[in-house]
Amino acid sequence: MTFAAKANLWFAPEATDCLIHNLHPFIETHVQIMGVGRMQKFQTQQRETLTEEILMAPGFAQPFFDCTSDSIGGFLYPWHQYYADTDCMWLALELHPFAGSHD
Template identity: 45%
Template sequence: MTEENRSRRLSFDGKYIQASLVETVRDYDANGVVTNLSNEAMIVDGGVSAVVPPWKSTILRGGTIARAERVSIVDVPDATNLGGIMFDGWDWFGNRLAEFPRTTPLFISKHDVVGQVALNPWRFSNHPEPRDETVHYDIQLNLWWAPAKTDAVIHNTHSFLEIHTQIFGLGRIQIFHDQAGENLYREISTAPGDTHDPIVRVADTRHYTYPWHRGWTDEDCVWMAIELHPKTA
């Protein structure tokens, strides 16, 4: 029998962020932004039970997760001096990407591989004509932090499926026709507890097409990247 409520701290748990992973969740009290990291619905207990769909999230303040396969729970208990997060084992993103703009204050936490999942990438991305094919992925998480009015740089290249959960602050995902950012045609608002739908088009099991897009912070923001990396054969 699988042990219930197996939990551990995530690699980005620290002074400013409380972050944990819980698996085989049963009747578990949670405090923070809870993200369902599985293909199964998460059930929240209450006067009327609620469903959090696969790969979506909610905010619980002492609420009880009646049942879930795998969840992350991330909370900012005190936002005082939250910018100090950059000194708590985080890295300025320009240290990892040489061509990153030298004046952009975007910071990244450590990564954490939290498990594996098998899913249909076409259905995951809401493709209008999905193929009938399943792929195995590693689930990798990390956090990002940026102060208000940060342009997190327009890009369109990822070798994985990606969605984001907003942890703290208000922001937007902005989608453009061009890399220059002169032709904005779509915005997705991001508030704490939100996980947006995928913006990717799946070409095949290892090739993904993303539009030109960027994160934009209206306020100081922390958000969690959820990356699904296809496993090697």
């Protein structure tokens, strides 16, 4: 499989839940730029099913979460979200598969 690397710079104000989700059309990881936040994992899309938090401090790169690829080119992750404890900036690094490169 071959990929195109893309980067998205995100900002969220203090005390923001940035949406619990589990599907992406790419493989992702995150690097904290400013402020303090958390990557959170959940059992379901409900906030009260929190199972894991990874503290994101400036300069920290989140380890890749395990994911599986689906039959239409997407990637299934554990339910997760970014949470901003303070005003935060972080970089989302995305690996997008080239069309037709799925095994």
